[in-house]
Amino acid sequence: MNFAAGASAPYRTGRIQLLIPALILIVFTVVSGLAPSRAEAQSYSFTAVTVDGNARIPTGTVLSYAGIARGQVVSAAELNDAYQRIVASGLFETVELTPQGNTLVIAVSEYPTINVINFEGNRRIDDEALTAIVQSSSRQVFSPTQAEADAAAISEAYSQQGRLAARVTPRIIRRSDNRVDLVFEVFEGSNTEVERISFVGNTQFSDRRLRQVLESKQAGLLRFLFRSDTFVADRIDFDKQVLQDYYQSRGYVDFRITGVNAELSRERDGYLVTFNIEEGQQFRFGEISTVSSYAGVDAAIFQEALNVRPGVVYSPTVVENSITRMERLGVTEGRDFLRIEPRITRNDRDLTLDVQFELTRGPRIFVERIDIEGNTTTLDRVIRAEFDTVEGDPFNPRAIREAAERIRALGFFADAQVNAREGTSPDQVIVDVDVEETTTGSLSLGGTYSTDDGFGLAVSFQEANFLGRGQVLQVTVTGVSSSQDYVLGFAEPHFLGRDLRFDMGGSYQVTESDYANYDSKKAEYSTGLTFPAGELSTLNLHYTISNTDLSYADDEDVGPLIEAEIQRSDVLESSVGYRYTYDSRISGLNPNAGVLLEFGQDFAGVGGDVEFVQTSARAIAQTKIMNEEVTLRATFNAGHISNIGSSTTLVTDRYLIGGTYMRGFTSDGFGPRQYLADTYDDAIGGMAFATAQFDVEFPLGLPEEYGISGGAFYDIGTAWGLDQTASNILYDDGPLRQVVGLSVFWDTPIGPLRFNWSHALEKETYDKEQTFNLTIRTEF
Incomplete structure (x- = not known):
């Protein structure tokens, strides 16, 4: 038994040694047959390039995308690159490149022209509003990419109304003369409601009181008539700012929102929104004082003009109003370029904030002009009436900000931006007012x-x-x-x-x-x-x-x-x-x-x-x-x-x-x-x-x-x-x-x-x- 075992080992080893050269020979032969040699790579040289199927697009435009000149030697890979460039132009629905002897034939079929654009399935947003959203338009060349982008824009519009499940599918209906009707099929879905709004970390104000502050509301009995109870991400961002302003106007200067969690309910038909907040302590005004580094300006006169007193709950709005009051007094007193800088000292022991108003002389900068754009209906003088500043007056950033708020408060504009930029010289500024009209x-x-x-x-x-x-x-x-x-x-x-x-x-x-x-x-x-x-x-x-x-x-x-x-x-x-x-x-x-x-x-x-x-x-x-x-x-x-x-x-x-x-x-x-x-x-x-x-x-x-x-x-x-x-x-x-x-x-x-x-x-x-x-x- 020992001999049999010992004799069989040399026999198997010998067979393997004989097979190895044969396997190497077979692999080499197969690989050599599959790998093309550089000498055998196919190349083309065309004496003519023709374009078929183009009606609106000039032949020269197609040739410029192809980038193949007559007599030029091109490889198959370069022909593929030419094909990709023509497709990427977005002008053609189909593209084919066919070598026929010494001639390259480029066959294309152009995208059709949009005949009309229709919307189906929409009830919450009417056709006129959707037409203003989409970029595709009648008598324009149909673009699948643009149609998909338009569908996404419509979905986003529904999302802003709380219909997060809305789906929009672009379809085309072929017509004669290479025209199509573009139809956006809309599935609006149901509102995704705010099922519950809760707060974590609030001790001074109840959930009920804080919910009254927010723009978002919980869904109630008459939910089918409300829009504020639908979940909109932008509205949550606005709520965060409103909540911040609410606390700070009541003296909670350390208030902050550490996070907002919005989770779908188990039934996935509503959101559970939780605001995580830190209230901090309530502060009151401590010592109120006024100092002057403006030569010739008596701080006592400006101190008497203040109507805020120690012990009142601190509010940034009160500080802003006090600064405005003092600046107006400065204008009355003939003190140009007067600036008031509030310096706030925190007293954690008695929870007060000392406010010192420092009167300084600001840089000598004047308003060169006020430029108004975007007002197609509203006269310039209506907007200028909201400015306390006119051309040639000293530049006061605070006055410009207040004017911007008054312009927005008119309700005449969907958007109003007011910005200041350097004028024709360093000591002058130009105030740009850019508005967008809305219905009034x-x-x-x-x-x-x-x-x-x-x-x-x-x-x-x-x-x-x-x-x-x-x-x-x-x-x-x-x-x-x-x-x-x-x-x-x-x-x-x-x-x-x-x-x-x-x-x-x-x-x-x-x-x-x-x-x-x-x-x-x-x-x-x-x-x-x-x-x-x-x-x-x-x-x-x-x-x-x-x-x-x-x-x-x-x-x-x-x-x-x-x-x-x-x-x-x-x-x-x-x-x-x-x-x-x-x-x-x-x-x-x-x-x-x-x-x-x-x-x-x-x-x-x-x-x-x-x-x-x-x-x-x-x-x-x-x-x-x-x-x-x-x-x-x-x-x-x-x-x-x-x-x-x-x-x-x-x-x-x-x-x-x-x-x-x-x-x-x-x-x-x-x-x-x-x-x-x-x-x-x-x-x-x-x-x-x-x-x-x-x-x-x-x-x-x-x-x-x-x-x-x-x-x-x-x-x-x-x-x-x-x-x-x-x-x-x-x-x-x-x-x-x-x-x-x-x-x-x-x-x-x-x-x-x-x-x-x-x-x-x-x-x-x-x-x-x-x-x-x-x-x-x-x-x-």
């Missing part, structure tokens, strides 16, 4: 409803940039069951090129009152000027002329006083007046609180049939508490009419209280009345009134995407006085009325609904109470 006209249909007047319809046309002059033209027609209003208004915001608003308008009102025993017709014309009286205040001067005619309502009896006023017929009133307004609710120091103060007088007797002085006042104070989730509001209204001489007023001039001024009562709910049992009951109005309304609004614990919140109110008021002596007059001594009530607010796509349930704590016998009231007003 609107036609709106409005629905109104109240339990007093029932349903109504309002049709309004407004052009905010009339004839490109920045003027406002508005026509409104409103009709409810008891009255019809026709209003025409015109406004020039920069009258005579100044910060002066000019208004003029006319109206005609026909009233067939359900709550009074008379009808009325009133035609009125008014005009006025409004101008700033301070940083937060305005003054309005106006003139009004009107004609009022009272008449009997059908089958109604009226008292002697109304009877006498109907007999006066066509009463002409002519008056001049003023109204002063102070409003800190938006641009004041406190973003959560503010006041509105308004006082005005009208002096009737500048001609006409009546003479009186009418004085009115209004005050509103509002604040938010409990992490800004609860709103407190107090509103005071008062008015008084004083006759001059023997003149007397009409019932339409006097105060009929209820509804807006005093909830829980109808429009003529309380006040002086002329009453005789079973004969007449006329609300005649008082010569004076005063009301106070106190409101609280609060969340009800429902998801905020439903838009439902609650409220409670308490109203107290009275109306009194009469300028005529008459019998059977009640309540002219002004007894108080008091009302309490509950409210439910519902923000819906068809308008803000308000449900009021009220109960009169104190009223008089013949007052007309209204225990429930529903109001709605919207534009759609």
Whole structure:
């Protein structure tokens, strides 16, 4: 057995040694047969090159792409390169290169011409909007590459509306004469909603409050009517900036967003968006000081101009407003090139920020000119009116930025860019304004409803940039069951090129009152000027002329006083007046609180049939508490009419209280009345009134995407006085009325609904109470 094993090994080794040379010989032979030699590589030389199939494209163009000259020796690889160059031109649908002896034949078929472009399956975006998106157009050569790019652009447009599943497929339909119809087949898909928005890291403000700040909203009950509850990536980026501004304006200077997670839900029909934030500590203003390194400038004068005080919650906006105020004072003082640099010192121990405003002299740079481009409709002067700077003035970067914000706020432009560049010399700059026009006209249909007047319809046309002059033209027609209003208004915001608003308008009102025993017709014309009286205040001067005619309502009896006023017929009133307004609710120091103060007088007797002085006042104070989730509001209204001489007023001039001024009562709910049992009951109005309304609004614990919140109110008021002596007059001594009530607010796509349930704590016998009231007003 050992021998057999030992003898077999030399035998197998010998066979392998004999096979190796044979295998090497076979491999060498095969490889040698497959590998072409350089001498055998095919080459061509053509004495002629012809092009077939081209109709629109010149033969010379095809030959230039091919790059093969007559008599040139070319290899097969070079022929392939020529083929690739012709294909890459994008001019031909098919290309063939065929050597025929000494002739190279280039056969091409051109891409067809687009006959028409159609869209199918689109409902959310109309054909006109899609046509503006695509680059392909009729009578243009069809390009598959461009068609695919257009399909991608349409898909992106749907994505911006939250339809991330939208698919667009370009198709062609062959027509005669080498034409095609290009059809984009659109599958819109459903909205990808924002199913939930949550926050991680917030301790000072609840998720509910922060969600109210964001532009994006969670999907709610009426999701099919909302667009803000669809997921759009760009909107999330905007939300991040809004959230940053919200916290910083409330003193959280260290606030930052560490990340935003947007994940598809398990059902893949909605996104779960989570904002990861770090709030930091709230800072307040510490020491406020002003120093000057500008020779001859007294810092104390500028310090006195500041309205910010220590202890106020810090806000960058307050600092910016303070700088603007000081720069304006510098212009008044004749200090050109004044610059204010805020230097902020952080005090972590007491959580304050000391702000030192340093007055310095900036570089001597002037505005050479202001160039405006892109305004095809809007006149240059409308845009220039938003600049406090003109050519030749000292250059102030802050003033230019503020002008840019005002231009954008006009609403006339889809985009407005304002930039400064060096002028013809280093000490001059050119301000470039590049705008993109947008539509400024609107036609709106409005629905109104109240339990007093029932349903109504309002049709309004407004052009905010009339004839490109920045003027406002508005026509409104409103009709409810008891009255019809026709209003025409015109406004020039920069009258005579100044910060002066000019208004003029006319109206005609026909009233067939359900709550009074008379009808009325009133035609009125008014005009006025409004101008700033301070940083937060305005003054309005106006003139009004009107004609009022009272008449009997059908089958109604009226008292002697109304009877006498109907007999006066066509009463002409002519008056001049003023109204002063102070409003800190938006641009004041406190973003959560503010006041509105308004006082005005009208002096009737500048001609006409009546003479009186009418004085009115209004005050509103509002604040938010409990992490800004609860709103407190107090509103005071008062008015008084004083006759001059023997003149007397009409019932339409006097105060009929209820509804807006005093909830829980109808429009003529309380006040002086002329009453005789079973004969007449006329609300005649008082010569004076005063009301106070106190409101609280609060969340009800429902998801905020439903838009439902609650409220409670308490109203107290009275109306009194009469300028005529008459019998059977009640309540002219002004007894108080008091009302309490509950409210439910519902923000819906068809308008803000308000449900009021009220109960009169104190009223008089013949007052007309209204225990429930529903109001709605919207534009759609």
